[in-house]
Amino acid sequence: xxxxxxxxxxxxxxxxxxxxxxxxxxxxxxxxxxxxxxxxxxxxxxxxxxxxxxxxxxxxxxxxxxxxxxxxxxxxxxxxxxxxxxxxxxxxxxxxxxxxxxxxxxxxxxxxxxxxxxxxxxxxxxxxxxxxxxxxxxxxxxxxxxxxxxxxxxxxxxxxxxxxxxxxxxxxxxxxxxxxxxxxxxxxxxxxxxxxxxxxxxxxxxxxxxxxxxxxxxxxxxxxxxxxxxxxxxxxxxxxxxxxxxxxxxxxxxxxxxxxxxxxxxxxxxxxxxxxxxxxxxxxxxxxxxxxxxxxxxxxxxxxxxxxxxxxxxxxxxxxxxxxx
Amino acid sequence: xxxxxxxxxxxxxxxxxxxxxxxxxxxxxxxxxxxxxxxxxxxxxxxxxxxxxxxxxxxxxxxxxxxxxxxxxxxxxxxxxxxxxxxxxxxxxxxxxxxxxxxxxxxxxxxxxxxxxxxxxxxxxxxxxxxxxxxxxxxxxxxxxxxxxxxxxxxxxxxxxxxxxxxxxxxxxxxxxxxxxxxxxxxxxxxxxxxxxxxxxxxxxxxxxxxxxxxxxxxxxxxxxxxxxxxxxxxxxxxxxxxxxxxxxxxxxxxxxxxxxxxxxxxxxxxxxxxxxxxxxxxxxxxxxxxxxxxxxxxxxxxxxxxxxxxxxxxxxxxxxxxxx
Numbered sequence: 001x002x003x004x005x006x007x008x009x010x011x012x013x014x015x016x017x018x019x020x021x022x023x024x025x026x027x028x029x030x031x032x033x034x035x036x037x038x039x040x041x042x043x044x045x046x047x048x049x050x051x052x053x054x055x056x057x058x059x060x061x062x063x064x065x066x067x068x069x070x071x072x073x074x075x076x077x078x079x080x081x082x083x084x085x086x087x088x089x090x091x092x093x094x095x096x097x098x099x100x101x102x103x104x105x106x107x108x109x110x111x112x113x114x115x116x117x118x119x120x121x122x123x124x125x126x127x128x129x130x131x132x133x134x135x136x137x138x139x140x141x142x143x144x145x146x147x148x149x150x151x152x153x154x155x156x157x158x159x160x161x162x163x164x165x166x167x168x169x170x171x172x173x174x175x176x177x178x179x180x181x182x183x184x185x186x187x188x189x190x191x192x193x194x195x196x197x198x199x200x201x202x203x204x205x206x207x208x209x210x211x212x213x214x215x216x217x218x219x220x221x222x223x224x225x226x227x228x229x230x231x232x233x234x235x236x237x238x239x240x241x242x243x244x245x246x247x248x249x250x251x252x253x254x255x256x257x258x259x260x261x262x263x264x265x266x267x268x269x270x271x272x273x274x275x276x277x278x279x280x281x282x283x284x285x286x287x288x289x290x291x292x293x294x295x296x297x298x299x300x301x302x303x304x305x306x307x308x309x310x311x312x313x314x315x316x317x318x319x320x321x322x323x324x325x
Numbered sequence: 326x327x328x329x330x331x332x333x334x335x336x337x338x339x340x341x342x343x344x345x346x347x348x349x350x351x352x353x354x355x356x357x358x359x360x361x362x363x364x365x366x367x368x369x370x371x372x373x374x375x376x377x378x379x380x381x382x383x384x385x386x387x388x389x390x391x392x393x394x395x396x397x398x399x400x401x402x403x404x405x406x407x408x409x410x411x412x413x414x415x416x417x418x419x420x421x422x423x424x425x426x427x428x429x430x431x432x433x434x435x436x437x438x439x440x441x442x443x444x445x446x447x448x449x450x451x452x453x454x455x456x457x458x459x460x461x462x463x464x465x466x467x468x469x470x471x472x473x474x475x476x477x478x479x480x481x482x483x484x485x486x487x488x489x490x491x492x493x494x495x496x497x498x499x500x501x502x503x504x505x506x507x508x509x510x511x512x513x514x515x516x517x518x519x520x521x522x523x524x525x526x527x528x529x530x531x532x533x534x535x536x537x538x539x540x541x542x543x544x545x546x547x548x549x550x551x552x553x554x555x556x557x558x559x560x561x562x563x564x565x566x567x568x569x570x571x572x573x574x575x576x577x578x579x580x581x582x583x584x585x586x587x588x589x590x591x592x593x594x595x596x597x598x599x600x601x602x603x604x605x606x607x608x609x610x611x612x613x614x615x616x617x618x619x620x621x622x623x624x625x626x627x628x629x630x631x632x633x634x635x636x637x638x639x640x641x642x643x644x645x646x647x648x649x650x
Contacts, residue, residue, distance in 0.1 A: 026351030298643035305635030318623035
């Protein structure tokens with residue numbers, strides 16, 4: 001008995017030493033809770049974001065929890081965010097239904113020592129540590145290059161967009177300016193407002209087709225615009241003659257890419273938004289990031305200010321990878 | 326003996342199960358080598374970048390190695406990068422002395438299955454997975470807001486910059502446009518070229534002071550410009566009357582902030598560049614990031630495209646945190 005006692009003690013000590021040495025700072029506590037807070041919380045788009053957050057949380061051994069305001073209503077979202085803060089979570093990733101409406105609540109969380117990042121839609125004047133979302137100008141530039149190559153680097157194109165909404169304006173500007181700089185023989189003949197409505201987009205693009213019989217392509221900055229454009233091009237019997245580059249990866253868009261009516265769509269990095277939000281929140285919570293010593297008391301941001309989560313071109317070749325399960 | 330044998334076996338099995346379950350995907354192999362490749366490899370600026378990479382590597386249990394071309398010479402850097410690729414490292418973070426000169430070499434590394442990110446200076450048309458660097462427009466905007474508040478929101482200011490160099494032009498534009506938008510009573514009366522030279526900056530800013538006796542502030546987009554501006558302001562006996570906001574955290578700049586001649590400087594997120602480069606390279610090498618299934622064969626980028634590593638305002642209050650050991 002005595003010998004076995006010493007043997008067991010020795011082995012336990014050795015094992016404990018090995019485990020203690022190897023303990024990774026990226027092994028979280030399963031009780032740590034990180035929240036994702038959205039608005040219009042039922043829409044499909046957020047699923048991709050939360051999938052990335054859940055994947056990172058699983059790798060880190062912590063818990064990711066999804067919640068949000070059912071409507072796209074800033075007051076409702078403030079209430080939800082306040083409820084989350086009251087739980088004293090380990091960190092919060094929030095997308096903002098309104099840039100200024102959530103500012104005070106975000107600042108309160110930061111002041112209470114809860115790390116906060118924003119994703120998809122920012123609150124730039126708040127004290128959030130980082131914003132992770134699509135660089136919309138770059139997304140428009142990607143669409144411009146893809147469409148220009150598709151039509152052989154010359155010809156007339158048009159844009160169907162949501163006039164006055166910042167992300168759509170940026171996509172349009174990136175598209176128009178990139179063509180002007182890199183494809184001088186591609187001419188943007190018209191830009192119209194589809195107001196994020198499928199029927200309006202169909203009417204708008206039908207008008208483009210009538211006014212510009214040589215039209216070679218259409219860029220739609222919103223998913224419903226792309227579906228509407230597809231209707232117009234199909235009805236005019238111009239499939240393959242007028243190329244369509246759309247936006248996002250709604251099921252309707254992906255189906256039309258499979259059918260060959262829409263040529264390509266610009267997919268946002270939704271999984272990236274969730275994954276890197278989680279990594280960044282964890283890194284602050286666990287004091288892993290030290291851009292300078294004592295950042296906490298010196299007005300210094302512990303994280304990069306902005307992550308452009310990037311975009312990818314979806315085509316017939318890779319469309320299957322973009323369907324959500 | 327028999328009893329102790331079973332006891333030991335039982336304990337080992339239990340411990341093994343616990344350890345195996347807890348094994349973190351962020352525990353790397355100490356033999357894994359990640360390289361940072363720079364140009365002008367001896368300058369102080371890169372130390373901050375590599376410190377971040379080393380900190381992340383230590384947390385991940387892998388090895389970070391620093392190398393680079395001694396000169397700011399693209400051919401020399403291509404040779405160094407090729408030598409690094411020949412070692413088949415686990416990943417490479419490279420800053421590009423020339424956007425296009427390194428493109429083919431970076432693409433060769435990616436095609437050989439070595440993850441590559443760029444930092445500080447990008448090669449945007451290469452196949453690198455991510456670029457991590459300062460958003461220079463935003464950095465200029467930060468300088469504008471700080472200087473404008475310092476002079477009470479009104480008065481004349483001037484800019485000392487490096488004309489024709491992209492990062493400096495962006496800083497200048499961010500400064501000028503932010504003032505125009507947010508501080509209509511602050512007027513930019515002159516913009517001059519100091520060519521990243523301390524003596525030229527002193528002459529330039531002396532000229533500003535003579536031409537505009539009511540001048541309230543100067544923004545210098547480069548570190549040597551700031552030191553030169555300090556000389557000019559001191560010689561004109563206008564310390565405290567003409568405010569200086571400079572750039573970067575060279576020792577000379579920090580000393581002048583401590584003395585109260587330079588009011589503030591915009592610090593780049595060099596530590597962030599290295600830290601998040603390392604995290605991203607590791608995440609690809611260990612197959613932790615899956616924006617969509619099978620990204621490898623579908624032309625899909627596994628990482629966010631661009632990280633703006635951010636900036637912070639250095640003042641007398643927090644200057645001590647920015648000295649490198």
